[in-house]
Amino acid sequence: MLGPRNERVFDPNASIVLVGCRGAGKRTLGFMGALHLRRRLVTEDHYFEKLTGMSRGQFLLQHGKDLFARQDVEVFKHMLDSNRTGCIIECGMSSLCEEAQDALREYCRTNPVVYIHREREQIAALLDATDATALLKADEKHRECSNFEFYNLDDSATHFVGTSTAADSRQPVPSKLLNVREDFTKFLDQITGRGATKAWLESPFSVAAIPPEFRSYSYALRLRLSYLQEMDMELEEFEATGDCVEFIIDQWPDDVVEVVSKQVALLRRKLGLPIIYHVEENPRGQRRRAPEEKNPVDSDLLELGLRLGVEYLSLDLQRDESLIQRALRYKGRSKVIGNYWYMGFGAPPWHDDQHIENYQHAQCLGCDLIRMARFSTGDSPVEYLESFKKRVEQTIPSPRPPLVAYDFSVLGIRTPLQSKILNPVKHPDMDTEQDFLAIISTYRQSYGLEFQQFLLDPLEFYVTGSNVSWSLSPAMQNAAYEFSGMPHTFQAVTCSTLDRLTQICLSDTFGGALLTAPFKVAIMPQLKVKSHHATAIGAVNVVLPLRGKTNAILDHANSRNKAGAAQEFFGDNTDWSSIFTCLRRALSPRNYVQPSKTTGLVIGAGGMARAAIYALIQLGCRNIFIYNRTVERAREVAEHFNSWAKGQQGMVIAKPGAHGSQLPTLEICRVIERLADPWPEGYQLPTMVISCVPATSLDGTPPADFVMPVGWLGSPTGGVVVELAYEPLITPLVAQMYAYRDQVNPSWVVVDGLEVVAEMAIEAFELMTGRMAPKRLMKEVCRRTWEQQQRGGGDGASGLVL
Numbered sequence: 167m168l169g170p171r172n173e174r175v176f177d178p179n180a181s182i183v184l185v186g187c188r189g190a191g192k193r194t195l196g197f198m199g200a201l202h203l204r205r206r207l208v209t210e211d212h213y214f215e216k217l218t219g220m221s222r223g224q225f226l227l228q229h230g231k232d233l234f235a236r237q238d239v240e241v242f243k244h245m246l247d248s249n250r251t252g253c254i255i256e257c258g259m260s261s262l263c264e265e266a267q268d269a270l271r272e273y274c275r276t277n278p279v280v281y282i283h284r285e286r287e288q289i290a291a292l293l294d295a296t297d298a299t300a301l302l303k304a305d306e307k308h309r310e311c312s313n314f315e316f317y318n319l320d321d322s323a324t325h326f327v328g329t330s331t332a333a334d335s336r337q338p339v340p341s342k343l344l345n346v347r348e349d350f351t352k353f354l355d356q357i358t359g360r361g362a363t364k365a366w367l368e369s370p371f372s373v374a375a376i377p378p379e380f381r382s383y384s385y386a387l388r389l390r391l392s393y394l395q396e397m398d399m400e401l402e403e404f405e406a407t408g409d410c411v412e413f414i415i416d417q418w419p420d421d422v423v424e425v426v427s428k429q430v431a432l433l434r435r436k437l438g439l440p441i442i443y444h445v446e447e448n449p450r451g452q453r454r455r456a457p458e459e460k461n462p463v464d465s466d467l468l469e470l471g472l473r474l475g476v477e478y479l480s481l482d483l484q485r486d487e488s489l490i491q492r493a494l495r496y497k498g499r500s501k502v503i504g505n506y507w508y509m510g511f512g513a514p515p516w517h518d519d520q521h522i523e524n525y526q527h528a529q530c531l532g533c534d535l536i537r538m539a540r541f542s543t544g545d546s547p548v549e550y551l552e553s554f555k556k557r558v559e560q561t562i563p564s565p566r567p568p569l570v571a572y573d574f575s576v577l578g579i580r581t582p583l584q585s586k587i588l589n590p591v592k593h594p595d596m597d598t599e600q601d602f603l604a605i606i607s608t609y610r611q612s613y614g615l616e617f618q619q620f621l622l623d624p625l626e627f628y629v630t631g632s633n634v635s636w637s638l639s640p641a642m643q644n645a646a647y648e649f650s651g652m653p654h655t656f657q658a659v660t661c662s663t664l665d666r667l668t669q670i671c672l673s674d675t676f677g678g679a680l681l682t683a684p685f686k687v688a689i690m691p692q693l694k695v696k697s698h699h700a701t702a703i704g705a706v707n708v709v710l711p712l713r714g715k716t717n718a719i720l721d722h723a724n725s726r727n728k729a730g731a732a733q734e735f736f737g738d739n740t741d742w743s744s745i746f747t748c749l750r751r752a753l754s755p756r757n758y759v760q761p762s763k764t765t766g767l768v769i770g771a772g773g774m775a776r777a778a779i780y781a782l783i784q785l786g787c788r789n790i791f792i793y794n795r796t797v798e799r800a801r802e803v804a805e806h807f808n809s810w811a812k813g814q815q816g817m818v819i820a821k822p823g824a825h826g827s828q829l830p831t832l833e834i835c836r837v838i839e840r841l842a843d844p845w846p847e848g849y850q851l852p853t854m855v856i857s858c859v860p861a862t863s864l865d866g867t868p869p870a871d872f873v874m875p876v877g878w879l880g881s882p883t884g885g886v887v888v889e890l891a892y893e894p895l896i897t898p899l900v901a902q903m904y905a906y907r908d909q910v911n912p913s914w915v916v917v918d919g920l921e922v923v924a925e926m927a928i929e930a931f932e933l934m935t936g937r938m939a940p941k942r943l944m945k946e947v948c949r950r951t952w953e954q955q956q957r958g959g960g961d962g963a964s965g966l967v968l
């Protein structure tokens with residue numbers, strides 16, 4: 167039997183409509199979404215004015231209630247109809263009337279219509295109390311005329327993953343709404359289907375580029391709703407303890423829809439992992455429900471998961487046919503994992519044809535993955551399962567959905583290595599009494615076992631260059647290996663010739679290296695593959711061996727953590743992406759980049775300055791100024807990016823010419839020659855400043871000691887200053903900005919060098935190992951090691967000299 171047609175896959179460019187109650191945050195989200203997807207934002211109020219020539223209030227006054235209501239619906243329909251592609255459409259109050267809702271229902275056939283909601287108490291607090299109850303009641307109707315929903319979690323629901331140091335009070339505050347922006351843009355990437363493709367094209371070795379089912383090993387952290395509701399741990403503590411999280415709904419509180427939506431939003435925000443959404447049919451410790459009771463409830467819950475845009479829906483294929491069909495029809499871009507559980511005694515052994523038939527059935531239904539678990543009483547040796555997997559491979563033609571299959575007993579999963587992908591794991595502090603898979607191991611244990619069984623190998627990683635003895639990377643990377651159960655080592659090696667570097671890289675146990683001067687540019691010609699970003703910047707700071715047996719990138723990516731001869735290498739650049747992440751995190755909504763207006767300033771003209779310029783470009787900034795003591799070098803860098811930009815689509819922006827005409831400008835980078843000069847005419851004062859010059863004396867040259875000319879600091883909305891140096895942490899620029907913030911404009915955010923270097927290390931860890939980094943731990947180790955170094959000791963300062 168074939169599965170039903172998937173009704174929710176739309177043209178990737180189909181306009182996305184946002185509906186919901188006043189106060190739900192549609193306008194803000196619409197604005198963020200439009201920037202992210204580079205689309206036009208259409209708002210109902212503005213559209214009304216455009217069509218009728220007057221505001222809604224004026225129209226109401228002039229024409230009375232009835233005519234206004236008519237006009238309002240007509241405008242609404244017109245707005246939907248004439249903006250079918252390329253827009254984000256923010257609906258106002260009209261979506262509360264029935265006729266508009268009919269139009270939305272119709273629109274749901276071709277376009278995503280997203281119901282935006284947030285905690286009821288929050289909306290009520292924003293609205294006039296008398297309105298609130300009625301409005302919230304009416305708001306429930308939005309669920310029926312939409313096909314997605316986004317739970318707009320309050321930003322304060324997460325605190326900043328900061329670290330505690332002496333410089334504490336000086337820590338950058340994350341931009342307000344940063345979390346919301348991250349959540350919503352991720353949600354949009356998922357429902358438009360552009361997320362993984364984009365990551366893959368840009369950086370094929372990044373964790374986001376390879377979905378868990380295509381990794382050589384992957385682990386699903388099981389979290390039950392009953393557990394999450396009661397636990398006394400913070401969700402952040404589950405960070406990097408799996409490749410994805412399996413959220414299991416095993417209870418049905420009265421407000422289950424609200425509870426589940428909020429929980430999905432929290433998991434998404436705090437763990438940043440793909441979600442497998444599972445509705446359990448017969449949870450332990452719950453009363454048994456009759457089919458007529460459970461089927462409709464569970465079917466609605468499955469649909470809710472799909473509406474929330476989860477990455478995976480786990481669907482039990484032994485359940486009621488109509489429940490299965492409904493979920494498959496509504497699947498959208500979520501992947502469906504078709505399950506067969508044989509929970510009790512008498513499960514057919516693996517060589518029974520039943521399992522092959524099950525696999526084929528799931529495949530015909532259109533499942534993207536197939537999961538089979540079988541309760542075993544010792545009747546089925548491991549070899550049976552292995553030969554079943556081989557049989558699937560040999561008898562079922564490609565493309566075959568990936569298979570997850572394992573035995574379990576009252577003692578839990580028999581060996582954590584039965585399945586390579588989506589192995590179930592738990593957090594070490596979690597009790598799993600409610601789980602059928604009684605004693606499941608942790609991610610660290612399971613992954614560590616792959617090394618103990620020689621399926622993966624201990625490797626050597628390095629930070630290398632002419633001056634690396636004080637690098638903070640060894641401490642951060644070694645802590646992350648320890649956390650993840652990897653027996654790798656990471657050390658600082660001082661070396662300054664390409665020959666020596668090549669010697670290191672050619673070792674069979676070379677895992678990867680972070681590069682500093684003089685290698686970042688010099689190594690480029692020797693790399694077989696470079697990320698798209700590294701090519702644009704013209705420099706790399708991460709090098710990995712390519713050990714795949716075939717030439718496919720996926721094969722190379724999945725050969726990480728394995729030893730062997732490697733002659734070819736891949737290079738990427740995490741300098742730019744760490745600056746990008748820090749800038750994005752610190753930019754306030756008032757300073758969001760507007761390509762034609764926003765201005766950035768970069769100090770320096772070395773490799774880091776190139777990375778900083780590229781980060782600004784990636785944020786959308788098209789007016790970038792460079793200041794460097796040696797003007798000639800600044801010119802070279804500007805020239806590099808200007809000629810690169812000419813070959814890129816969408817780089818050129820129009821600026822008003824002398825007579826108001828729009829002249830295209832090809833220059834995105836310009837040089838400022840003297841600090842004494844006034845800020846260039848015709849450009850806004852900078853809202854993003856990145857200093858890439860050392861604050862200590864290098865090779866006898868005096869330290870740059872850069873501070874901003876005060877006249878350049880006049881942005882009324884403040885901005886972000888990123889200081890890359892951390893020797894000392896409070897550089898003259900940082901000190902100046904703290905004082906300026908205290909005395910003149912509190913809207914300036916200062917990001918210090920440790921913040922950036924930790925981010926660089928986090929992204930490098932993920933590239934080099936293909937595993938999620940324990941970010942909080944790495945940030946903490948970064949600051950701690952730096953402090954130890956300041957006190958004149960510690961583990962950070964080490965290193966070999968070659």
Ligand SMILES: O=C1C[C@@](O)(C(=O)O)C[C@@H](O)[C@@H]1O
Pocket residue numbers: 629634636637638639680681682707708741923926
């Ligand atoms: O800036 C840095 C920091 C670093 O030099 C380190 O010591 O970890 C490693 C470099 O690859 C990176 O560009």
